[in-house]
Amino acid sequence: MEAALEVRGAFPELPIHPLVADLSAEPGLAGWLGGTGLRDGASTLATCFGMLPNLDPETFPAYLFRLLAAGDRLLVSANLSPGGYAADRRTILAQYDNPEARAWYGGALRELGLDPDAVSVEIGAQPLPGAGKDGSAWRIVVDAVAGRRVELALFGERIAIAPGHRLRVFHSNRFTPEAAERLWTGVGFHIERSWIDPSGEEGIYLCEKSAR
Ligand SMILES: C[S@@+](CC[C@H](N)C(=O)[O-])C[C@H]1O[C@@H](n2cnc3c(N)ncnc32)[C@H](O)[C@@H]1O
Structure with missing residues (x-):
């Protein structure tokens, strides 16, 4: 939506058709794409x-x-990842485990209402299952592990997290x-x-x- 508002402000003559969708749910978008008229003959x-x-x-x-x-x-x-999991793990992980990156994860946790001092942030990596088992596809993972009972505040709902529970803060795939x-x-x-x-x-x- 941010991108759509920017474009509309900067180029009001450009017809745009914004839609917010969760692509991991694989929504059927053919009807929407057809309805924009953008596909006609192009x-x-x-x-x-x-x-x-x-x-x-x-x-x-x-x-x-x-x-x-x-x-x-x-x-x-x-x-x-030019050399795959074993060759690149250490150097690439350093890009995700440094004070700036940790401040970024902490900001996301604070936005959820979590006290960053109540969790420890663990940064690691693992090969992806399936075709990536040989290290040609792997993932950087960042988890917050609760040191004591904590509560998340999400859209008016409170979710309790027990000590030791892991919350996935971030992941990123490499190939x-x-x-x-x-x-x-x-x-x-x-x-x-x-x-x-x-x-x-x-x-x-x-x-x-x-x-x-
Ligand atoms: C790293 S940002 C890249 C943003 C922008 N495309 C760019 O290149 O600057 C990742 C984008 O993926 C979107 N995204 C992540 N998961 C998504 C999902 N399940 N469905 C739709 N968009 C998703 C996020 O909203 C975010 O805008």
């Missing part, structure tokens, strides 16, 4: 930046493929460049172009859903 370029780190890599690419029509394109980013490509080609996309950052830690892929 192909779609869907952009999806910074989302793969948080969504399920086993299901999200296939969902995007189903959502698009033949001839449509997808411009999507992935966080990469080797080969595994990132397989995410898209494995569900039927053709990769038209890709751009890899010189650090090797971020890739952008232009994928096409070819007409069959």
